[in-house]
Amino acid sequence: xxxxxxxxxxxxxxxxxxxxxxxDGGSGGGSGGLRSDASGNLADSPNALTSFTVSNPYCYQADxxxxxxxxxxxxxxxxxxxxxxxFMTWLAVTITGKKRLSMTAFFExxxxxxxxxxxxxxxxxxxxxxxxxxxxxxxxxxxxTLQPLDSSRNPMSTDxxxxxxxxxxx
Amino acid sequence: MAPRTLLIGPVSAALxxxxxxxxxTTLSLNVSNPYCLTSQxxxxxxxxxxxSISAVASDSSLSRIEVAIDGKVRLVETTFFENSTYFNxxxxxxxxxxxxxxxxxxxxxxxxxxxxxxxxxxxSGSSPIVDxxxxxxxxxxxHIFGDGFxxxxxG
Numbered sequence: 001x002x003x004x005x006x007x008x009x010x011x012x013x014x015x016x017x018x019x020x021x022x023x024d025g026g027s028g029g030g031s032g033g034l035r036s037d038a039s040g041n042l043a044d045s046p047n048a049l050t051s052f053t054v055s056n057p058y059c060y061q062a063d064x065x066x067x068x069x070x071x072x073x074x075x076x077x078x079x080x081x082x083x084x085x086x087f088m089t090w091l092a093v094t095i096t097g098k099k100r101l102s103m104t105a106f107f108e109x110x111x112x113x114x115x116x117x118x119x120x121x122x123x124x125x126x127x128x129x130x131x132x133x134x135x136x137x138x139x140x141x142x143x144x145t146l147q148p149l150d151s152s153r154n155p156m157s158t159d160x161x162x163x164x165x166x167x168x169x170x
Numbered sequence: 171m172a173p174r175t176l177l178i179g180p181v182s183a184a185l186x187x188x189x190x191x192x193x194x195t196t197l198s199l200n201v202s203n204p205y206c207l208t209s210q211x212x213x214x215x216x217x218x219x220x221x222s223i224s225a226v227a228s229d230s231s232l233s234r235i236e237v238a239i240d241g242k243v244r245l246v247e248t249t250f251f252e253n254s255t256y257f258n259x260x261x262x263x264x265x266x267x268x269x270x271x272x273x274x275x276x277x278x279x280x281x282x283x284x285x286x287x288x289x290x291x292x293x294s295g296s297s298p299i300v301d302x303x304x305x306x307x308x309x310x311x312x313h314i315f316g317d318g319f320x321x322x323x324x325g
Contacts, residue, residue: 038233038294039248056255058247060237063267074247074256119263137243161250164234166243 034160042160048086051079052157054146059165061126067168070121071095071144075114078148078157082109086150094145095124111148126168139167196228197299199235199291204303206285208270211311217265218287218305223257225291236298238288239268255291273309282309 034042043054056074080088091111093101100122103111115121127139134141142163147155203221218239225235235255237245244266247255259265271283278284284306290298 035251037249037251038231039250041248041250043251054250055252056247056257057250058245058257058261060245060262060266062262062264064242064244065267072261074261115261116263119260137238138246159250161248163248164246166246169242 034158040162042158044158048080048084049078049088049148049156050081051077052148052159053077054159054161057144057161057163059124059142059163060121061166061168064166064168065170067126069124069126069139069165069168071124071142071163071165072115072118072121073113073146073161075112076146077110077112079110080105080148080156086152086154086156088148088156089151090149090153092145092147092149093122094147095122095142124165126165129167129169131167132164134164137167139165141165194228195231195293195296197232197291197293198224198226199289199299199301200224201289201301201303204287204305206268206270206305206307207265208308208310209265209267211270211308214270214272214310216268216270216282216307216310218268218285218307219259219262219265220257220287220289221259223289224254226254227293229253231294231296233292233294236288236290236292237266238290239266239285241286241288268307270307270310275309276306278306280309282307 034044036042054073054076059069059071061069076091078088078091089105091103091113092099103113105111124142125140129136129139131139132141144161144163146159148157150156201220201223204218206216206218209215209217223235225232230253232249232253234246234248236243245262247257249255268285269283273280273282275282276284284304287303287305288300290300292298
């Protein structure tokens with residue numbers, strides 16, 4: 001009897017936590033071989049890359065009187081083995097379908113980005129409270145796409161970071 | 171500010187005690203040297219920043235850290251398939267804008283407003299761990315000149 005009660009209780013709690021995690025972490029889930037983490041971010045496995053690391057995407061609102069936020073990453077690094085084609089040539093960052101950053105490998109196998117390379121970040125609208133569905137304290141939720149590209153500009157890997165911005169609520 | 175470490179069970183403690191043996195998440199949140207400086211004192215504008223913040227979890231359930239000023243979220247930094255988040259002041263080079271307040275407005279002679287800076291670390295399925303720092307700002311300038319210079323005498 002106690003065992004049955006525990007199983008039922010476990011189901012209720014697990015379901016509740018799963019729903020809470022879903023509401024807390026953004027869109028979540030993954031498809032087409034993409035994997036998802038605790039923040040609802042998506043990533044696929046590097047193809048011909050030896051590593052592709054994205055660390056700590058963030059969004060901040062410098063002035064609460066302005067509907068202007070900035071997105072940045074603590075660092076991003078992609079490394080190609082330089083022995084097997086295709087070879088990594090660019091690293092592109094796209095926000096809501098618009099390319100915002102492009103870095104080039106110049107006779108080298110690694111592209112490294114750090115936040116201080118764009119000190120003011122990439123400007124985006126913060127958005128009204130709950131504009132992205134993350135809660136009233138938050139505004140837009142941006143799917144930021146990071147892709148190492150080969151010499152024909154074909155993606156070699158794709159990571160999508162769900163970046164939540166503070167709300168614009170003057 | 172001292173580091174804070176918290177053990178968080180992914181399910182409620184009571185449930186874990188008599189139903190399952192759940193693995194706990196260890197979360198450590200360190201906050202160092204929040205500060206406020208005058209950016210445009212003649213316009214009553216100051217900026218708040220924090221020298222460093224780190225949140226390190228024992229597993230991948232850490233989702234983000236947040237910085238809120240007087241209850242308003244101003245920065246969200248997430249994990250990306252990692253167990254930690256790190257922030258330092260240069261990641262927001264111009265700081266987060268706030269009102270300086272006038273001398274004594276926050277209750278301290280010679281200073282301006284005191285802002286509550288909340289730093290929260292969120293683990294999936296649990297309440298956040300929160301540190302709150304009361305950050306005192308310098309006062310706004312009581313001399314307001316459009317060009318920032320004292321008016322000169324005309325001979």
